[in-house]
Amino acid sequence: MRLEVALPVIIPLFFGALTLILWRWRLAQRVTTVAGTGLMLLSALWLLAATWQDGILVMHMGNWQAPFGIVLVSDLLGAIMVVLAGISGFATAVYSLTSMSRRHEAFGYYPLLHLLLAGVNGAFLTGDIFNLYVWFEVMLVASFALLILGGERAQMEGAIKYVTLNLVSSAMLLSAIGLLYGLTGTLNMADIADKLSYAEDPGIITVIAMLFLVSFGIKAGAFPFFFWLPASYHTPQVAVSALFAALLTKVGVxxxxxxxxxxxxxxxxxxxxxxLWVAAATMLTGVLGAAAQYEFRRILSFHIISQIGYMIMGLALFTPLAIVGGVFYIMHHIIVKANLFLVSGLVYRLKGTYELKELGGMYRSHPMLAILFLIPALSLAGIPPLSGFFAKFILIRAGVEAEAWWIVGVALLVGLLTLYSMIKIWAEVFWKAQPEEYADRPAHGSAGSGVLYLTIGGMAALTVFIGLGAEPVYRIADAAAHQLLNPSLYIDAVLGER
Amino acid sequence: METLMAFTVGGLFAAAIYMMLRRSIVKLVIGLVLLSNAANLLLFTQAGLLRGAPPLVPEGAMQPAGAVADPLAQALILTAIVIGFGVLAFAVVLIHRAYEVVKADDMDQMKDTDT
Incomplete structure (x- = not known):
């Protein structure tokens, strides 16, 4: 019985209930939210340390032994993801202190935030395929409500697309689980893997695998299922956007x-x-979509899609180095992407718009913010010595070693186009002079933006740290990939030695 | 019986997709309702259909006599129905709010966020 496996799920659930009780007291809600997400981050770090030391940890819920009961399993990939969820949750909570208006807070922003994090962590840690579906739904319901917080027209339109495609994906997932249960008679993922290795009919297994691919592909925003993402991610409050961009698609990945x-x-x-084909198409369509956009958050949304392509490329090449690259990419991406959204929120706060054409002159007026934008932006494009360089380098090295030349070519081209998009934002928002007709737009000004700078600076520091300290991060990703490529480790940990 | 259920599930999926391809957001939600029910029925059928054999252990015995229906699949469907109910209730409220804001029942009027 390892308690630390359950803590990252229990803590946000507990604080979600607590913030519900404190509904009327705004200050108390804020304090408990920052404390709750901070505690969750600490418990996630504890879990990662424990998993690193003792190998795959398993907790049998209610002491029902696997494969009959539901298990929570923490292997290194799961633990890494929980830590990343903790970091982005904590950053969002701190950022919200200034960025959330009273009107949005009054409609249950904080309880929903905790519920979303509980769903995300549950999905990362569960070892039961139906339980995975349930955590997905917990996460989705919370995200639906967060997405329409504020109730503006764009949010409603975006939410209809988001809700519809995600429900289609959930129905596919449920169907796939049903077929898999009919085939194997079990829901425990380790047990399913064990039973499938003896299965006689590979045809039907491949059909089920494709159903899972479509379902998770929709949730991850992979080609050709990504249309809900750029239609909705730029509509909610920016802290919500950042959290979605960091976590939701990555749960699918x-x-x-x-x-x-x-x-x-x-x-x-x-x-x-x-x-592999999906990965290539995802990278290309995402980055080309971004090139056509002139709205700050829509450009970033399309870049989420192209980055998802890199992660799937790591999985698709399926060599040890490629999986390491995929895991490394996820770590780098969550931090950098959340940070870019947070920067866009600060720009909006200072200037009152997200339209690149209406912005300008930020380098002159806010040089500090310009530097803090450049760090994640160049990291996203893969400029050394930042985190994105090593992530891309490992993946491309893996592609070369696997002699998959065309995907290497696509990945390099997409890296170049990413740089183009980032330079576009830099030139439009920071470098050029602001067009005069937009200069006196109503905005919050810089009052109270210290907390926002602090959050963005902290995330930027993490990006630099992953870049400069790539060696320890690489070792964790390498160990995670080793566990992923040896499923028997996972199966033995869950079912016990047989 | 399985064959009949297979056609029913297939018909429900087809009807759901047809409804979702219409422009009206009300029909979209009806499509979603059908879709979630189709998935539930598929799950139900996959676990095996067995008539008149409740999974009960007779008094004094350690295991049920003969083949019994699989209770796990039914528990799963129950969970899925509850989740589906919650999510679809949200979807209905959402299209109501969207109708109030956009003042149209037509998906073609909701393309502001796509350009």
Whole structure:
């Protein structure tokens, strides 16, 4: 019985209930939210340390032994994801102290934030495929409500697309789980993996694998299922946008990594070949979509899609180095992408708009912010010595070693186009002079933006740290990839030695 | 029986997709309702259909006599129905609010965020 496996789920659930009780007291809600997300981050770090030391940790819920009960499993990938969720949750909570208006806070922002984090952490830690579906739904319901917080027209329109496509994805996931249960008679992921390795009919397994691919592909925003993402991510409050950008699609990516390394490895030539094409198309469409946009958050939204392509590329190549690259990429991406959204929020606060054409002159007026934008932006494009360089370098090295030349070519081209997009934002927002007709737009001004600078600076420091201290981060990613590529470690940890 | 259920599930999926391809947001939600029910029925059928065999252990015995229906699948469907109910209730409220804000029932009028 390892308590630390359950803590990252229990803590946000507890604080979600607590902030509900404190509904009327805004200050108390804020304090408990920062404390709660901070505690969650600490428990996540504890979990990562424990997983690093003792190997895969398993907690049998209610002491029902696997495969009959529901298990929570923390392998290194899961623990890393929980830590990243903790970091982005904590950063969002601190950032919200200034950025959330009283009107939005009054409609239950804080309880929803905790509920979302509980759903995300539950999805990362569960070892039961139906439980994964349930955590997905917990996360989705919270995200629906966060998305429409404020109730503006754009939010309603975005939410309809977001809700519809995510419900379609959930129905597909449920169907796939049903078929898998019919085939194996179990829901425990380790047990399913074990049973599938003896299965006689690989055809039907591949069909189920494709159903999972479509379902998680929608949630991850992979090509050709990504349309809900750029239609909705730029509509909510910016702290919500940042949290979504950091976590929600990555839960889909995590689920893809989990099922396509643990369960569906019977026909790698076929399934992972499809994943590779999906990865290439996702990278290209995302970055080309971004090139056509002139709204700060929409550019960033399209870049989420192209970055998802890199992560799936790591999974699709399916060599040890490529999986390391994929895991490294997820770590780098969550921090950098959240930070870029937070920067866009600060720019909005200072200037009152997200439209690149109406912005300008920020380098002259706010040089500090310009530097803090450049760090994640160049990291996203893959400029050394920042985190994105090493993430891309590992992936491309893996592609070269696997002799998958065309995907290497696509990845390099997309890196170049990412740089183009980032330079576009830099030139439009920071470098050029602001057009005169937009100069006197109503905005909050710089009052109270210290907390925002602090959050953005902290995240930028993490980016630099991952870049300069790439060696220890690489070692963690390497160990995580080792566990992913040896499913027997996971299966033995959950089911016990047989 | 399985064949009949297979056609029912297929018909429900087809109807759901047809409804979702319409422009009206009300029909979109009806499509979502059908879709979640189709998935539930698929899950139900997959676990095996067995008539008149409740999973009960007779008094004094340690295990049920003969083949019984799988209770786990039914527990799963119950969970899925509850989740689906909650989510669809949200969707209904959402399209109501969207109708109030946009003043149209037409998906074609809701393209502001796409350009």
């Amino acid at each position: 995590y689920a893809l990594f989990r099922v396509f390394t643990l369960m569906f490895t019977q026909d790698v030539d076929y399934t992972h070949e499809i994943l």
